[in-house]
Amino acid sequence: MAMRRHAVARAGEIPPGGRKVLMVGKLSIGIFNVAGELKAYRNACPHAGAPVCVGRISGTSLPSPVYEYAYGLEGCILRCPWHGWEFDLRSGEHLVDPATKLKAIAVAAGPSESLDPVTVETSGDEVYVLLPQ
């Protein structure tokens, strides 16, 4: 499929832990710097279509024994502003049900709840996303 490059940010504009939410054509997307790596997701939660990309970025309590707490994944968790579902920004996976993803590599296989993948590319001074034409 032919892909088209869209400039979305200047290099360095999105620092680690930061994000930028913008429209590309008719599509709302969020670009996240997750520990130095840029990730982009469609700004629609697979649960109920909320603008997930404007949700709080945080860490979370990791699986632990009863009454013990282990806080981790700092800066890797995106929490949807509706209903509070937590997504791992590194994979796009919902923490409770990893089959539900913000960004599914296997989206072509067609899980209906998965978001369209958006590929991020850096070239020279610009950050681009590649979208089907």
Next chain:
Amino acid sequence: MPLIDCDVHNAFADVRGELRPFLPRLWQDFADRHGIAVPPAGYVSPVGVQREDARPPGGGIAGSDPAYLIRDHLERYGISYAILTGSHILGASNHFDPDWGNALVRAYNENLAARWLSLSDRFRGSIIINHSDPEAAAKEIHRCAADSRFVQVLMASGSNRLFGQRFFHPIYEAAAAHGLPVAIHPGTEGAGTADTPTPAGRPTRYFEWHNIVPINAMAHVNSLVCEGVFEKFPGLKFIAIECGIAWLPHLMWRMDKNYKGLRSQVPWLKRLPSEYIREHVRVTTQPTEEPENPKHLVQIFEMIGAPEMILFSSDYPHWDFDSPKVALPAVPADWKEKILWRNAAALYGLKLPEPAAIGG
């Protein structure tokens, strides 16, 4: 087909006379002055609690004569085992004085072993505990568990704390150590130290109080799952006796939905809340919900999706008794077999001969 009745109320014709010999001298003196004091919930039924027709011919209240109970109930319905759940005793958990409560439940358990469990192999006992003193309750569980005729721990469902909380964990630790399930039974909602029967206030009359009893079981089951009791004690089973069934789909769906967003508060949970409920919680049938269309109840059972969760109970000899002859009219045969005996046999480790195959 075999039949196991998971809620049969043995009773006392003379509660003080029967428990007094098993009380320490100091508490005998207390009982002589004040009786076998347990706090009342305060709701009175126009029907009374005991079935008029179940009164033993030799006198005493219904359920107080073991030999008559065998004839009138076990033999009449072909009941293989009756799980005895007691009378007049659950409120020991809700008395203001936990030392009296501890003495009382111990006397009860000793009386049960001597007067009931020794009389028939078809009787199986509940270790009644005082949940307001979990360390003492754990000791009582260890003491009684040596007698294998006790098959579960039983405590009042009325409480001023939710049962998942760490305060109660010594009870679950002791029960799990002996492979005993922990059951709750209603009746003490609003009595003594127990909180109001509903968090919205006190019902006005027995009718209203009885309608809303399941709210308490819902709250306790919710608490047990959320506090991680079934992660901490993976072998533990919890039985909500006489608290209804049809509320389970609602609670399971609501818990699962919330878990998807609020998981971070309970990082010790490794599965959906409903999965813990299906594996660890058991409910009894009586008083069976009776929708106008009996098939609707079967649909609810399908929504729960775990026929092994449901145990038959009659509540003999109480007024809202469910007769085994007419119970569960629309339930399919394979589910009915599990509900009437297979689930209870597995839960309580009761051995029963396999029924002969039809036409075999």
